[in-house]
Amino acid sequence: xxxxxxxxxxxxxxxxxxxxxxxxxxxxxxxxxxxxxxxxxxxxxxxxxxxxxxxxxxxxxxxxxxxxxxxxxxxxxxxxxxxxxxxxxxxxxxxxxxxxxxxxxxxxxxxxxxxxxxxxxxxxxxxxxxxxxxxxxxxxxxxxxxxxxxxxxxxxxxxxxxxxxxxxxxxxxxxxxxxxxxxxxxxxxxxxxxxxxxxxxxxxxxxxxxxxxxxxxxxxxxxxxxxxxxxxxxxxxxxxxxxxxxxxxxxx
Numbered sequence: 001x002x003x004x005x006x007x008x009x010x011x012x013x014x015x016x017x018x019x020x021x022x023x024x025x026x027x028x029x030x031x032x033x034x035x036x037x038x039x040x041x042x043x044x045x046x047x048x049x050x051x052x053x054x055x056x057x058x059x060x061x062x063x064x065x066x067x068x069x070x071x072x073x074x075x076x077x078x079x080x081x082x083x084x085x086x087x088x089x090x091x092x093x094x095x096x097x098x099x100x101x102x103x104x105x106x107x108x109x110x111x112x113x114x115x116x117x118x119x120x121x122x123x124x125x126x127x128x129x130x131x132x133x134x135x136x137x138x139x140x141x142x143x144x145x146x147x148x149x150x151x152x153x154x155x156x157x158x159x160x161x162x163x164x165x166x167x168x169x170x171x172x173x174x175x176x177x178x179x180x181x182x183x184x185x186x187x188x189x190x191x192x193x194x195x196x197x198x199x200x201x202x203x204x205x206x207x208x209x210x211x212x213x214x215x216x217x218x219x220x221x222x223x224x225x226x227x228x229x230x231x232x233x234x235x236x237x238x239x240x241x242x243x244x245x246x247x248x249x250x251x252x
Contacts (some may be wrong), residue, residue: 003077003078004240004243005080006079007077008240011233011236013165013242018163022250043228049188049192051102051114051117052191054121055115055118055119056186057190059126059145059146062141065122065123065125065136066126066137069130069131070130071130071134071135072132075134077240077243080132080133080239084128084131084132087124087128087131088232091120091121091123091124091127091228092220092221092225093120094222095220095221096217099216100213108153117220117223120224121149121224121227122149124224124228125145125149126145129141129145131235132235133239134238143173144169144234147162147165147166148234149227150162150191151163151166151230151234152227152229153194154194167237169238170238170241170242193244216242
């Protein structure tokens, strides 16, 4: 089995994991998320939605997350994967430190943690795109990043649609070749609710006195772990598809 075959087998296993029935943690998180949503005033929910919308729009249209590192187009998949592991390790450590720090600081600092964690995730995704050879100066690549971000926390139904989109990105990206009203067509309320449902239980533990620092570190560790798996495999899929297409052209 060569490296590409090994990678395809790993991606297939990851896809199965994506759609396995929800376990205790997922069910608990969903139930707690629903309770929390019912308790949070409408103004507070609007503020959370506005915060997420602002960060996502920055990712789509701004330069804040654009990496300094050059776009790596000359590496083979194995080398891309090795670089990706190092990159993930770095950002997971950053997220863990941030979670531990805000967790130790009580409820007020936990409010800061919400946008800070999203920003860390966005920076990681932009860096990962360049690592796998995709230039985030192109608007379509930013839309792809957003889809990967969504896939890591969305509901099973939405996840299936996002995975289909990612697998067919070579065709779909033509829809997003220039800045469009993409963000205007998003259902922001659903977007933020699904995101919070996926992390609420873990982040709630972060606010418990005495264990906040440990819980915050654990929460951010696991949240980055989920994002890293989805993002890495999404880019591996694209590289494998490109490689297969190249071989097909060479045969003709």
